[in-house]
Amino acid sequence: xxxxxxxxxxxxxxxxxxxxxxxxxxxxxxxxxxxxxxxxxxxxxxxxxxxxxxxxxxxxxxxxxxxxxxxxxxxxxxxxxxxxxxxxxxxxxxxxxxxxxxxxxxxxxxxxxxxxxxxxxxxxxxxxxxxxxxxxxxxxxxxxxxxxxxxxxxxxxxxxxxxxxxxxxxxxxxxxxxxxxxxxxxxxxxxxxxxxxxxxxxxxxxxxxxxxxxxxxxxxxxxxxxxxxxxxxxxxxxxxxxxxxxxxxxxxxxxxxxxxxxxxxxxxxxxxxxxxxxxxxxxxxxxxxxxxxxxxxxxxxxxxxxxxxxxxxxxxxxxxxxxxxxxxxxxxxxxxxxxxxxxxxxxxxxxxxxxxxxxxxxxxxxxxxxxxxxxxxxxxxxxxxxxxxxxxxxxxxxxxxxxxxxxxxxxxxxxxxxxxxxxxxxxxxxxxxxxxxxxxxxxxxxxxxxxxxxxxxxxxxxxxxxxxxxxxxxxxxxxxxxxxxxxxxxxxxxxxxxxx
Amino acid sequence: xxxxxxxxxxxxxxxxxxxxxxxxxxxxxxxxxxxxxxxxxxxxxxxxxxxxxxxxxxxxxxxxxxxxxxxxxxxxxxxxxxxxxxxxxxxxxxxxxxxxxxxxxxxxxxxxxxxxxxxxxxxxxxxxxxxxxxxxxxxxxxxxxxxxxxxxxxxxxxxxxxxxxxxxxxxx
Numbered sequence: 232x233x234x235x236x237x238x239x240x241x242x243x244x245x246x247x248x249x250x251x252x253x254x255x256x257x258x259x260x261x262x263x264x265x266x267x268x269x270x271x272x273x274x275x276x277x278x279x280x281x282x283x284x285x286x287x288x289x290x291x292x293x294x295x296x297x298x299x300x301x302x303x304x305x306x307x308x309x310x311x312x313x314x315x316x317x318x319x320x321x322x323x324x325x326x327x328x329x330x331x332x333x334x335x336x337x338x339x340x341x342x343x344x345x346x347x348x349x350x351x352x353x354x355x356x357x358x359x360x361x362x363x364x365x366x367x368x369x370x371x372x373x374x375x376x377x378x379x380x381x382x383x384x385x386x387x388x389x390x391x392x393x394x395x396x397x398x399x400x401x402x403x404x405x406x407x408x409x410x411x412x413x414x415x416x417x418x419x420x421x422x423x424x425x426x427x428x429x430x431x432x433x434x435x436x437x438x439x440x441x442x443x444x445x446x447x448x449x450x451x452x453x454x455x456x457x458x459x460x461x462x463x464x465x466x467x468x469x470x471x472x473x474x475x476x477x478x479x480x481x482x483x484x485x486x487x488x489x490x491x492x493x494x495x496x497x498x499x500x501x502x503x504x505x506x507x508x509x510x511x512x513x514x515x516x517x518x519x520x521x522x523x524x525x526x527x528x529x530x531x532x533x534x535x536x537x538x539x540x541x542x543x544x545x546x547x548x549x550x551x552x553x554x555x556x557x558x559x560x561x562x563x564x565x566x567x568x569x570x571x572x573x574x575x576x577x578x579x580x581x582x583x584x585x586x587x588x589x590x591x592x593x594x595x596x597x598x599x600x601x602x603x604x605x606x607x608x609x610x611x612x613x614x615x616x617x618x619x620x621x622x623x624x625x626x627x628x629x630x631x632x633x634x635x636x637x638x639x640x641x642x643x644x645x646x647x648x649x650x651x652x653x654x655x656x657x658x659x660x661x662x663x664x665x666x667x668x669x670x671x672x673x674x675x676x677x678x679x680x681x682x683x684x685x686x687x688x689x690x691x692x693x694x695x696x697x698x699x700x701x702x703x704x705x706x707x708x709x710x711x712x713x714x715x716x717x718x719x720x721x722x723x724x725x726x727x728x729x730x731x
Numbered sequence: 732x733x734x735x736x737x738x739x740x741x742x743x744x745x746x747x748x749x750x751x752x753x754x755x756x757x758x759x760x761x762x763x764x765x766x767x768x769x770x771x772x773x774x775x776x777x778x779x780x781x782x783x784x785x786x787x788x789x790x791x792x793x794x795x796x797x798x799x800x801x802x803x804x805x806x807x808x809x810x811x812x813x814x815x816x817x818x819x820x821x822x823x824x825x826x827x828x829x830x831x832x833x834x835x836x837x838x839x840x841x842x843x844x845x846x847x848x849x850x851x852x853x854x855x856x857x858x859x860x861x862x863x864x865x866x867x868x869x870x871x872x873x874x875x876x877x878x879x880x881x882x883x884x885x886x887x888x889x890x891x892x893x894x895x896x897x898x899x900x901x902x903x
Contacts (some may be wrong), residue, residue: 286891309840399802403795405759409762410788417771424768424781448823455862457795579846621863622874625856628822629878632829632855633848637892645830656819663810683779691777730797 262302408671444651492538747808
């Protein structure tokens with residue numbers, strides 16, 4: 232306990248410098264600014280804003296990125312409430328009751344409740360990360376290559392099961408991501424693999440290029456195709472702060488949402504996406520009058536929004552302690568960290584404690600910023616929502632182009648991104664959801680390295696993955712969730728959860 | 732006779748164009764990967780070679796593609812919807828033009844001088860903007876200039892990224 236306080240003190244010492252507070256503020260502001268645009272989810276937002284952190288020192292850059300991440304998350308909720316367009320899967324639930332509240336002239340209260348609930352959830356999740364960070368890092372040191380490999384297999388299995396749409400297609404995307412990750416120079420022999428003899432490919436496919444192509448460009452193409460019916464709320468925003476009655480109704484859902492979201496977020500393999508759905512279902516079950524849900528019940532905003540934010544934050548735990556990103560957004564954070572020369576994993580905490588604890592402290596500051604920025608600026612967000620898409624996407628495009636160019640100062644990267652944009656568009660057309668591909672791509676290199684190491688140690692015996700208890704246990708969990716997800720009765724339920 | 736039975740009686744036919752195309756696409760990608768990786772040594776389990784994983788992943792991709800294609804004969808799914816080539820051409824074309832002009836390009840007989848953001852920025856906005864159905868040219872031109880100025884100020888001056896603005900005109 233005293234250790235944790237000392238760590239947090241160190242963290243706040245770093246995060247509370249004037250420069251870093253300014254960066255957290257700027258990150259939250261631009262994150263919300265871009266995240267609020269309809270049709271731009273958190274992945275696209277972060278991919279687009281990556282380059283603005285390039286000129287900073289690693290600590291500052293990570294603090295700003297974390298700010299962008301929270302901003303993007305919250306911006307998505309704002310769009311969900313005001314326009315009824317969810318920026319990503321987790322905001323779907325918020326549209327159900329949030330948009331109804333907005334139609335009834337209670338948009339302000341919905342936004343305020345979402346912000347306050349998220350802030351509370353963020354505070355709790357920050358403490359959880361601080362408390363679990365050190366012990367989990369110690370656990371990670373027990374992990375050999377076999378355990379790491381099995382953990383990643385399990386994470387990918389979770390990602391398959393929790394992806395939207397067909398399991399088979401999600402599986403395809405993961406494998407495609409893994410396949411793409413093998414392009415480039417082989418780590419051990421230095422041989423070029425599948426590069427078409429093209430020098431820019433010898434370092435492998437650049438992460439930023441893939442992410443911006445598939446999530447920036449392809450998303451623009453998808454949106455251009457569906458002429459939007461943007462249903463911006465015309466009713467008054469109304470007062471922002473919930474009154475005593477609203478608070479009384481929201482407290483329990485916020486607490487439950489935080490617990491549910493925070494727990495699910497820790498799971499390797501996108502558990503965070505389940506949080507809002509689970510919280511909404513729980514609130515509906517517990518409610519005295521379930522018929523109010525879907526018609527503007529404040530519990531339906533308070534619970535899922537808290538779960539969303541708690542999960543968004545505890546998702547950092549597998550990344551920071553084990554170096555394994557649990558979802559596509561965290562995969563982006565890995566990419567961003569690597570660009571700044573930090574390899575996420577257990578060694579970050581011991582070698583670079585300022586960075587580790589500074590970032591955790593800045594999570595809390597980021598949440599506070601959101602509260603400070605979002606509520607007074609609601610009017611601005613509403614104006615922004617009225618910008619027509621015909622102007623929005625060229626702006627997105629020029630940002631992406633400058634961003635990709637700046638990663639390596641390589642013009643050819645921009646052309647590559649366009650190619651991946653086309654690739655992503657084809658995938659979308661064929662009904663694939665590209666998020667798991669990004670996760671597979673990021674984990675691919677690490678998986679190959681660990682697999683090779685493990686097999687060298689075991690002298691070529693695959694049994695090592697089953698015989699070692701931790702590794703065997705992780706694989707068993709992976710098999711069990713796959714089997715459960717494929718059972719007909721459960722897969723029907725799964726469809727219901729994701730379509731509801 | 733229930734609907735299911737009627738369905739089954741109709742035998743095998745494509746019930747989901749989208750899934751069939753998706754399956755074939757996966758198989759195609761896997762074949763490309765296998766051809767590219769054909770010369771890479773597999774190695775042994777004890778000492779895995781550079782070709783082992785690419786080939787293994789490609790084979791799994793192909794297998795999944797076959798499954799997907801087969802399932803399209805059995806389960807109903809989406810049809811392939813129309814492609815908006817205009818979006819593809821203008822949006823992606825705009826990005827390529829940006830890449831070609833920002834720092835110049837030398838590709839055999841084609842030589843493009845280093846034009847910088849002052850030219851590349853408006854070009855990408857203008858070209859991409861043409862993809863929208865409800866485009867307004869005058870508005871787009873003004874917007875292109877405003878966005879370029881804003882990006883130059885933000886990225887070049889506020890963030891200090893090394894982007895050439897207009898080497899031929901301003902020397903920066």
